[in-house]
Structures are given as C-alpha cells and as structure tokens.
Amino acid sequence: MFEQRNTVHDGYEYVDEASIDPELICSICHQPFQDPQYTPCDDTFCRRCITQWIQTQNTSCPICRKSLSIDNLTQVNRPLRNMLNRLQVKCTTCGQSGLQRGDLDDHMNKICPKMEILCSSADIRCSWKGQREQLDEHLSTCAFNSLRYVIIPLVTENSEFKEQIIEMKDQIDKLRNDSQQLQERANRLAIQADTYQRENQRLQEQIVQLQLQPLRKLYR
Incomplete structure (x- = not known):
C-alpha cells in the first residue's frame, strides 16, 4: 500500500x-x-x-x-x-x-x-556535540579550541609531510619500474648481441673455408 x-x-x-x-x-x-x-x-x-x-x-x-x-x-x-x-x-x-x-x-x-552541531574543533578530536546557541559557551572552555592555533599548523604540516611521502613513494615506484624496464631491455640487447656474435663467428668460419678452397685445389 x-x-x-x-x-x-x-x-x-x-x-x-x-x-x-x-x-x-x-x-x-x-x-x-x-x-x-x-x-x-x-x-x-x-x-x-x-x-x-x-x-x-x-x-x-x-x-x-x-x-x-x-x-x-x-x-x-x-x-x-x-x-x-x-x-x-x-x-x-x-x-x-x-x-x-x-x-x-x-x-x-x-x-x-x-540545531545540534559539532564543535568547530571537531577536526582535531573535540568530542563536544550540542545546540548551535551553546557553541560560544563551549568554546570559552574548550581545551582543543584554545590550542587550535598551535595544533592546526602541526596538523597541516603533518598532512603536507604525508603528501610528500606519497609523492616520494610514487617517484620511487616509477624509478623502480623504469629501472626494471631498462634491465629487461639490457637483457634483450645482450641476447641480440650474443646472437650477432655467434652469427659473426659462423660467417668468419665460412670466409676462412672459402679462402682455403683454392689452396686445397692447388695441392691436390
């Protein structure tokens, strides 16, 4: 219904x-x-x-x-x-x-x-809750509010440090990822170089064999 x-x-x-x-x-x-x-x-x-x-x-x-x-x-x-x-x-x-x-x-x-509201210092862990008209009276005795101008800069600084740490971790992860990619590329180049070296050696051996063929015919 x-x-x-x-x-x-x-x-x-x-x-x-x-x-x-x-x-x-x-x-x-x-x-x-x-x-x-x-x-x-x-x-x-x-x-x-x-x-x-x-x-x-x-x-x-x-x-x-x-x-x-x-x-x-x-x-x-x-x-x-x-x-x-x-x-x-x-x-x-x-x-x-x-x-x-x-x-x-x-x-x-x-x-x-x-209206029931929180203390304006609730962001720094004041647990007071009451009517808006009671807020001024509470703030006059609120230990958090009296320390707000000391605590807030510290909280802000701590937040900035956390952001910097996150940025540094991101940079480290990026560098680690770049390093891994470079290492993988170096490994691929090393394999290619080894392949080229073996191919070059095979060609050199063929060249020697070709150079020896006239001499073999001469001494037969």
Whole structure:
C-alpha cells in the first residue's frame, strides 16, 4: 500500500498549508510537491510519490490512467520550482516562522540556534556535540579550541609531510619500474648481441673455408 506523507516534514511545517495554491499540491500525498516530476500526459507529482506508485501500484498515471514508466518522467520547469521554494515554512527545531522552503537548508546548516552541531574543533578530536546557541559557551572552555592555533599548523604540516611521502613513494615506484624496464631491455640487447656474435663467428668460419678452397685445389 502507498505510504502517506505526514504534514510535518523533515525539520519544518508549512505556515498556512490550507492557503497553498492547489496547483502546487501532489494528488497522491496531498502535500506540496517535493522534487516534482512531469509525466508525458502533463500531470505533475512528487518524484517519490509517482515512483512509489509505479513500483507498487501499476504502470498507469494515477489521474488519467495512461501508460507510464519511471523513464518517462521529466523535471518540472524553473518557475514552478521557484514557486515551491517560496512557500512559507516554520522550522520545527527552533520554531522560527516566515522562512522560505528553499532557504531551509541554509537556515538549518548555518543559523538555526537549536540545531545540534559539532564543535568547530571537531577536526582535531573535540568530542563536544550540542545546540548551535551553546557553541560560544563551549568554546570559552574548550581545551582543543584554545590550542587550535598551535595544533592546526602541526596538523597541516603533518598532512603536507604525508603528501610528500606519497609523492616520494610514487617517484620511487616509477624509478623502480623504469629501472626494471631498462634491465629487461639490457637483457634483450645482450641476447641480440650474443646472437650477432655467434652469427659473426659462423660467417668468419665460412670466409676462412672459402679462402682455403683454392689452396686445397692447388695441392691436390
């Protein structure tokens, strides 16, 4: 059975959902479109909704019943996406209202005071985790943060040394490979030289035999 979508979404809810233009509502989940897709019959659905419909229900459009497959879906035009991005939402983490849906990711990742985040020194192994509004208080006592200006240059230097070591290993491997190829070529040349030497010796012996033939006839 098709899974119905909840009114409260991931991290937000609509400010006035009843006033949203019906043209922006998916006829499957009855919610504003998420990643909307056109069908060849010019109907529009959320990507997740229509994909799940095709996979679990049948291969026809939910509205007009024309034949449909996932490969037939196409992304909607920019004006429709812009209208959806401008829908007013409320952050359910901090309660701030009047946000545009398209700006929610920036709000959650950069502004939301109640969003759980890591310490800015997590990259040097501070294990603190808490709300964004608590970060300044934590940083005032964070031992890692106070040592950051000492540790970061060392970490950077260590990273550069590691990169240099990797580069040197690559160069050594290349030189070793070149040396092996030169050795193989030298071995082939040595074999060719030995072959030429044996051939030259055979020719020399033939020349001597030819030179001796007149003398043999003379002393017969």
